[in-house]
Amino acid sequence: MTLVKFNPEKKNSTLLPGFNDIFESVLGDTFFSDRRINSLPAVNILESGEEYHIELAAPGLKKEDFKVSVERDMLTISTGHYSENNTLEKTYNRREFSYSAFTRAFTLPESADVDRIQASYVDGVLKLALPKKEEAKAVSRQIEIR
Template sequence: MTLIKRNYPVRNFERVNPFAPMFNDLFETMFNGTSLSEGNFKVPAVNVLENAEEFSIELAAPGLSKDDFKIDLEKNTLTISVQKEEEHKEETKNYHRKEFSYSSFKRSFNLPETVDVEKIGAEYKDGVLSVGIPKKAEAQLKAKQIKVS
């Protein structure tokens, strides 16, 4: 299983100075806690595990609900995405305040031909999305002892 590399748009000032992205992201991360290249939402960390029977993807995304996730499979590419919109309204006697918050991320994975796509399942529990990707029966590694003659 391979992770598809994310491509970020090139900003105009980066064409002039090739070191600009490194320093801008560094300083913005130090002062804001976020990175320019990731927008207003951190891209969650992902663990990819493999054993004899299946691949597993664990994605740490606390604060979301299972309905926020969208998992698509197209031509052996598994895509996990979230797009969340929040609106906060507050009205008092002297002022009105309305705040909008939009956050999203997308992670894609190339799946090998040995995966049984019909049996892929997902579960969201305690802030972690777990996706189980079983292998086809013929692709599973089975222990075998070879007799020496």
């Protein structure tokens, strides 16, 4: 068996010259690159003394498009959005379909109170507030120095 050292700096493989260039030109084409965009929305997760906050950026949707569920210690946020645009041009009808869906799942800490989770959707951002259980809240007290 022969080991061949991989050199990421070198574009062409010595075994198949030009092979990588073909892939780069095809996959770098705007037709493909536009479709390779990550379809998962960005998420911010914050923690305060009283609760956890999850903010999910999903503009262009309605609150009815979301499904938020909790099963055991898993919080699942999913959506399926379908839209259809019809444009009449001259003697033919052009249809453009758009369907986007995603599912994000988060493992909840034991300190989260799943019975009091609240959600709101404002200005394209889904916001979830996950209160902490009473015993898990940060307790602050002054310690006397002797």
